[in-house]
Structure formats: C-alpha cells, structure tokens
Amino acid sequence: MTRAQPGAARTAGRLAALGFAPVAAPVLEIRPVAGPEPDLNGTGALAFTSPNGVDAFARLTPRRDLPVFAVGDATAAAARGAGWNDVVSASGAIEDLARLLADRASGPVLAPGAREPAGDLAGLLAGRVEVRRLVVYEAVETQASPPADWDVVLVHSPRAGRAIAAAVGVNGARGRRAVAISTNAAAPLQPCGFDRLDIAAAPAEAAMLEALGNPDADV
DSSP, X not given: OOSOTTHHHHHHHHHHHHTOOOOOOOSEXXXXXXXXXXXOTTOOEEEESSXXXXXXXXXXXXXXXXXXXXXXXXXXXHHHXXXXXXXXXXXXXXXXXXXXXXHHOOSOXXXXXXXXOSSOHHHHTTTTSOEEEEXXXXXXXXOOOOOSSOSEEEEOSHHHHHHHHHHHOTTTTTTOEEEESSHHHHGGGGGGOOXXXXXXXXXXXXXXXHHHOSOOTTO
C-alpha cells in the first residue's frame, strides 16, 4: 500500500483479512498546516474531499454545528467520527460532490483540504455556489524507494500515482500489477510498464479491493 498513514494501516488490515500479505510503503506523508481557529461566521456548510481534510480541520475548531457534505462514504464516516452529526455523502468523486452541493448547499461553503487539491471544487461550482478554500494539510512525497519484493500496488490518488511513477521509472514495473482508484490516479502509471493496470469501478477503496480480487498463492 502506498497511501499515507494512518490510512495505510487501515488498508493493511482490510488486505490481511482478505488473505493478502500487505506491505506498507507510503509515498506521501500528511502534514497538518498550523493556523488560527477559522472564522465560520457566515459559512453555510463544510465540504470535505478526504478524511485527511476532516482530521486536520477538526483540530482547528471545536465547532460541529455546520452541515457537512463529503465526497465519499469514507470521508463522511471520518466526519461523523470527528463529531459532526449532519453529514451527507456524495458517494462518488468530486464531480458528484459538486452536484450535491449545487442541489442542497445553502450559503457559502468552506472547503478545508490539501495545499494541492486533486480537483477544483470551486471551479466546478463557479456561478452557482460560493466555495472558499482553506488549506489545512499538505501531502509531502516521502522519496522512499519501493520495496524489493512486491506484486501489486494500490494507488489511492493522482498525487500518489505520480510519486509511484517517479520511483518505479519507465518500464520498471514489468511483471507487476497496479490497481488505481480512478483514471486520473492511473494516468501517471502508463509509462511504467505494468503487466496489468486496473481501475476501480468507483472512487472508493471498497471498489479498489473488489478490482483487486482474490489473492494468488504468492501475493
């Protein structure tokens, strides 16, 4: 697994339960961005695109009264676990979150997230819903070398895909397989020469594990 901790540990547990032999090799490290408690006056709702955004923002404010719109079910679960009760999941990708906000958001929406977001939520909602970005964390490449012995790599984001491609190199993944959470996450891996590159049917880890299938005897 190449996702950042603590997500890598959760994924490892799911893989082990399915009979795989997981190896945690995070290519990204999540670092919260320090800042003052955000002024939420005038904010109508919060929009989260990852559990990392939820975790980092929850440290900055004790308020849990605003409604939350989450990109997917894992992010929604993180928000509920952090104390928000009014949580709705788009159960999809950032485009699905934008459609949900366009239909249901009232007032300006604050979107706490990464310094380099994977998508442009404000751009998708331009002219319909006011979205204010708040940087609460950054994903920093670990520069770690890939382990010597691995068969399959799980790719949870486009940023991770780029880091993996840089570490593996052109045609450096022959004889191996990758499973990506989306087409955008898979795109940087094309030059790596994977024997098989699968894309999850939905942008969620459950769909990635379904695409992964059953473990082979030597995986």
